[in-house]
Amino acid sequence: MTTTIETLPAAPPRSPFRAWAAERVFRYAVRDLPVTVSFPDGSRLGRGGPELRIVRPSAFFHRLGAQANIGFGEAYMAGDWTADDPAAALTPFAARMATLVPAPLQVLRRWVDARRPAAERNTPDGARANIHRHYDLSNELFEAFLDESMTYSSAWFEPGDDLHAAQLRKIDGILDYAGVRAGSRVLEIGTGWGALAIRAAQRGATVTSLTISVEQRRLAEERAAAAGVADRVTVSLTDYRDAGGTYDAVVSVEMIEAVGEEFWPAYFATLARVLAxxxxxxxxxxxxxxxxxxxxxxxxxxxxxxxxxxxxxxxVPVIEEQAARVGLRVVRRRSLGPHYARTLAQWRARFEAAREQVAALGFDEVFGRLWEFYLAYSEAGFRSRYLDVWQFGLRAAG
Known part of the structure; x- marks a missing residue:
């Protein structure tokens, strides 16, 4: 089998005017960036730095003109542009994300930005479908590039840490913020593959972990049993909105990004409702x-x-606002943004080293380039500090 999450258009949409306009905006945007954009005719743009090679200019600019941000990524998937180090080449773009397009042209955003499909709303049924499209691709795919804890979120590195040690440090940081200790009743929203639930159970806690991924649940239960904590870990195929019970600690690592703006109030209301x-x-x-x-x-x-x-x-302001609405307040926080850049760099190196293994699982070359771009694009976001990742400790206000 060959597998991709979405089907890449076989050919770029044809719109000579939009392609012409996209080329003008692109050339304007990169003229002062610390990158080198090279073309097949030998011409170059930028102030010098990591090289981004335009392989098929016509296809590249037609994709860019058709859907801007989406087209840029699709152009990489199709091989219309490439780079020896795509994360390094993308970082200057990420650093100037807000100003890449000239201010007078920002008003045109509504004509070039794609609108979010209604089918992707995170209703209970929609959330299951959305999660299935990513997390149920293949447990073996994720095993190919994650560390042995199967942790798919930012690590927290200290001197001497390898990726595994840094992931356990991150998990311990969240458990400490939540006050998890022997005897704690813990609710985890978003199981992953069970690393946090196992770590909490090893502290002597009793854990109920919620997931809506069938594949993740299966492997998380197997891993909990292998770790000897199956009697203290229950993995439930349950939407967070249906969480029941009362808990001394609630933990959730990089699951809130999948909730969607429409359902942020429901997510925070769940935190407040189940917290003892x-x-x-x-x-x-x-x-x-x-x-x-x-x-x-x-x-x-x-x-x-x-x-x-x-x-x-x-x-951060949205998190604070949503928490306050349900009577919670942030009492502790730490930023791990640079640690995520390092985490992603290691994942990308591991993924590249495992490309033959990934292909043997049935994932095609376009999928490989898709994931290469995803990991590099994300790394660039954190390297530039356009993106950040935070650990928050929350308690009831008052």
Whole structure:
């Protein structure tokens, strides 16, 4: 079998005027960037730096003109452009994300930005479909590039840490924020492949972990049994909105990005509803600048189309506001943004080293380039500090 999350258009949409306009905007945008954009005719743009090679200029600019951000990623998938180090080449673009397009042309956003498909709304049924498209691709795919804990979120590195040690440090940081210890009743929203639930159970806690991924549940249960904590870990195929019970600690690591703006109130209401008096919440969330969130919140980008359908990043002010509405307040926080850049760089290196293994699983070359771009694009976001990731400790206000 050959597998991709979405089907790449066989040929770029043809619109000579839009392609012409896209080329003008692109040339204007890169003229002062610390990159080298090279063309087949030997011409170059930029102030010098990591090289981005345009292989098929006509196809590249037609894709860019058709769907801007989405087209840029699709052009990489199709091989219309390439780079020896795509993360390095993309970082200068990410650093100037807000100003790449000249201010007078920002008003044209509504004509070039794709709109979010209604089918990707994170209703209970929609959320299951969205999660299935990514997390149920293949457990073996994720095993190919994650560390042995199968942790798919930012690590927290200290000197001497390898990726595995850094992932356990991150998990311990969240458990500490939530006050998890022997005897704690813990609710985890978003199981992943069970690493956090296992770590909490090894502290002596009893864990109920919620997931809506069938594949993740299966492997998480197997891993909990192998770790000898199956009696203290229950993995439930349950939507967070249906969570029941009362818990001393609620933990959730990089799941909130999949909730969607429409359902942020329901997510935070769940945290408050299930938290016992005096309980704590440990939350890890990827964030973007608040002003950029306000501008892009209704747009549909490449990551949403090909990687995380229905996903929307939050900002720190939004997290604080949503928490306050349900009587919670942030009492502790730490930023791990640079650590995520390092995590993604290691994942990308591991994925590239495992390309033959990935192909043997049935994933085609376009899928390989898709994931290469996804990991590099994300790394660039954190390297430039356009993106950040935070660990939050929350408690009831008052």
């Amino acid at each position: 008096p005096g309980g704590r919440v440990g939350l890890q969330a990827i964030t973007m600048p608040h002003d950029r969130l306000m501008v892009t919140r209704r747009s549909h980008n490449w990551i949403q189309k090909y990687i995380f359908p229905g996903g929307v990043l939050l900002s």
